[in-house]
Amino acid sequence: MQSSWYWKKIVAVKEKFKSFINAGQFTQLDYSIKKGYLLLCPPQTRVSWSNEIWGRLNVPNHSVILWLTRLDRLKAKQRLHKIRVIPDSSCLLCGQSEENIEHLFFKCPFSNRCIKSLKEKLGWRVKTEAIYPLLRWISKAKVSRFKKQVLAAFVAAGVYQVWKTRNEVLWFQ
Structure with missing residues (x-):
């Protein structure tokens, strides 16, 4: 047996x-x-960013997408193009640049508007150019633990919504 x-x-x-x-x-x-x-x-x-990704206020789906983003494991078009799964690596949301994690979540005009709106709602003045520095900033911020969890949940939700919108565009192409 x-x-x-x-x-x-x-x-x-x-x-x-x-x-x-x-x-x-x-x-x-x-x-x-x-x-x-x-x-x-x-x-x-333990990794320094685990509390921000797996925070108790985060929706599990949001945490998984944020985790994959942090590990650079999302199947962005650049990654799929590199292994010859798809012929084109241009961004689905703007078509202006190659779709990689950095572009998709921080440099794409669509995600840039989302981040700007999120930062205005939160009264944030932090520079946002990549996931890891943003998560590190949250972990080191001089605010209460609850506020850190709220900030991390907002980031996770924002990343999830950009990824979801990108996939909806892909679906309707």
């Missing part, structure tokens, strides 16, 4: 855990799930 994928993962985590601590130490410790998690995933392994 063959074990399931889930069972194999549980056994792998158990083996990893056993490599960090011996049974004698384990029985003497005041164990909690949090302590076990921190043992397996030390805080320094």
